[in-house]
Amino acid sequence: MPVLDRVELYHVALPLPAPFAPSWIPGTIRTAHTICLARFVTEDGIDGWSAFPAAGRERAGMGDLLASLFLGQDPEDIDLMAERLHIMAVGGNVNWWLEPAFWDIKAKRAGVPLFRLLGGTHDRLTLYASGGELKSVEARCEEAEKRLAEGFGTMKVRVHDFDEAVDIAHVTGVARHMEGRMKIAVDCNQAFRLTANGPAPLWSLDRAKRFADAAADAGLAWVEEPLFGDWHEEMAELTAHARVPIAGGELHIAGFRELARMARMGCYSIFQPDAMWAGGVAQCLEVADVCRTLGLRFTPHCWSTGFGFIVNAHVFAASGFAGEELYEYPIAEPGWLPEARDAIFTAPMVHENGTFAMPTGPGLGVTVDEAALARYGRRFFAASRREVSWTPSVLG
Ligand SMILES: [Mg+2]
Incomplete structure (x- = not known):
C-alpha cells in the first residue's frame, strides 16, 4: 500500500x-x-x-x-x-x-489517464465557448463571430445588470445576430452572490421567469443560475415554468446528496457540478448517474484554474454524457486566456476547432x-x- x-x-x-x-x-x-x-x-x-x-x-x-x-x-x-x-x-x-x-x-x-481509469471512452470533447465579462451587444456580437470562426458552435454570455431590460436586450440582440449560425446560452451567476467589491442585482423568481420567457423566445440554448443557490423550491418552480433548459449546480459544496435531492426535485434540467467545489470527482460522477436515471442532462462547470478545467474534463469524459453534451471552454480576451491560466504547466490546454483532445498521459495528464x-x-x-x-x- x-x-x-x-x-x-x-x-x-x-x-x-x-x-x-x-x-x-x-x-x-x-x-x-x-x-x-x-x-x-x-x-x-x-x-x-x-x-x-x-x-x-x-x-x-x-x-x-x-x-x-x-x-x-x-x-x-x-x-x-x-x-x-x-x-x-x-x-x-x-x-x-x-x-x-x-x-x-x-x-x-x-x-492511465484518469478518465480511462474511471471507464471513460471519449477522448475528444466538443466544447462551448464560455465568456467571462460584461459587454455591449455590439462587442458581444463581435466576440461571437470570432468564436464561430474558430470552430465553436455554441457560446455562453454573461448578464449582470440591475435593469432586467438590459439583460434581456443583451441576450436577444446577440441571439438574433447569430441566428441560425451559432447557439447562444446565458449565465446569470445568481446562485452565489459576490457583493464585497460593489453592488450586485438579486433576481426574484418573477424576474427569473420573465427572463426565461425572453430567453426561450430568443431561442437560447440554456439559462444558467438565474436564482440563488439555496432557493430549491423556487428553482423547481422556474424549471417547470420555463420553455428553455435551466442549468446550474457548480458550487454546491454539500456535494452529491444535496445535488441528488435537487435533481429529484427538478431544480434544474442541466446539472453542472464542479468537482473542485461539489464533492470531488467521485461525487460528481454520482450526480451524473442520478441525472442519467432521471433523464436529466449533465456537464460540469470548470471555470476556476487549469486544474479545474482538466479535472472536470476527466469527470465529463467518464460521465457517459460526453457524446451528447458540450464541455465549457473559458475564454475572455484579452485578459483571460488558457495560455495565461496554464502558465504553470509545460503546455496550455487549448481547443482545436472547438474541441478538446483529452490528455494521453497518466493521471490528470x-x-x-x-x-x-x-x-x-x-x-x-x-x-x-x-x-x-x-x-x-x-x-x-
Ligand atoms: Mg456558471
Whole structure:
C-alpha cells in the first residue's frame, strides 16, 4: 500500500496579459491569476497535484490540517480521503479541490489517464465557448463571430445588470445576430452572490421567469443560475415554468446528496457540478448517474484554474454524457486566456476547432513546469512524516 509521505503548498500568481473583470464579481479587476497549489507525494515518489483559486493568504494555515489528516494514509483509498476532507469541512475548511490530487496519484500508479481509469471512452470533447465579462451587444456580437470562426458552435454570455431590460436586450440582440449560425446560452451567476467589491442585482423568481420567457423566445440554448443557490423550491418552480433548459449546480459544496435531492426535485434540467467545489470527482460522477436515471442532462462547470478545467474534463469524459453534451471552454480576451491560466504547466490546454483532445498521459495528464513554479510560485508549507516547514508570510 503506497502511503502519503509529503505535502507541499504554494501560492502562485500568474500574470494575465490584460486586466480581467469577471462579470460575477462586480467591481473586481484582476491582473493576475492567483492560486493555491497543493502537491502530495507518496513514499514511492508519485506526485498528486491540484489547485484552487486563492484571494490571498486564506489557506496559510491549512498545511497543519493536511499533515495531520493525510500523511501516512493510503491516497488510493478515495473514500478515506473524502472522509478526511469531510472532517476538514466540518471544522470550517471546505477543500474538495484536493480530492482530484488523490485521483491523480491513483491513475498515475495505474499508468492511465484518469478518465480511462474511471471507464471513460471519449477522448475528444466538443466544447462551448464560455465568456467571462460584461459587454455591449455590439462587442458581444463581435466576440461571437470570432468564436464561430474558430470552430465553436455554441457560446455562453454573461448578464449582470440591475435593469432586467438590459439583460434581456443583451441576450436577444446577440441571439438574433447569430441566428441560425451559432447557439447562444446565458449565465446569470445568481446562485452565489459576490457583493464585497460593489453592488450586485438579486433576481426574484418573477424576474427569473420573465427572463426565461425572453430567453426561450430568443431561442437560447440554456439559462444558467438565474436564482440563488439555496432557493430549491423556487428553482423547481422556474424549471417547470420555463420553455428553455435551466442549468446550474457548480458550487454546491454539500456535494452529491444535496445535488441528488435537487435533481429529484427538478431544480434544474442541466446539472453542472464542479468537482473542485461539489464533492470531488467521485461525487460528481454520482450526480451524473442520478441525472442519467432521471433523464436529466449533465456537464460540469470548470471555470476556476487549469486544474479545474482538466479535472472536470476527466469527470465529463467518464460521465457517459460526453457524446451528447458540450464541455465549457473559458475564454475572455484579452485578459483571460488558457495560455495565461496554464502558465504553470509545460503546455496550455487549448481547443482545436472547438474541441478538446483529452490528455494521453497518466493521471490528470498535466505536468507542472518546475521552472514556472519557481518563477511564479512561493512555497509556504511543506511537511513530511519527518519534518515540517511553514512560511506564513507567503505574500510578503
Ligand atoms: Mg456558471
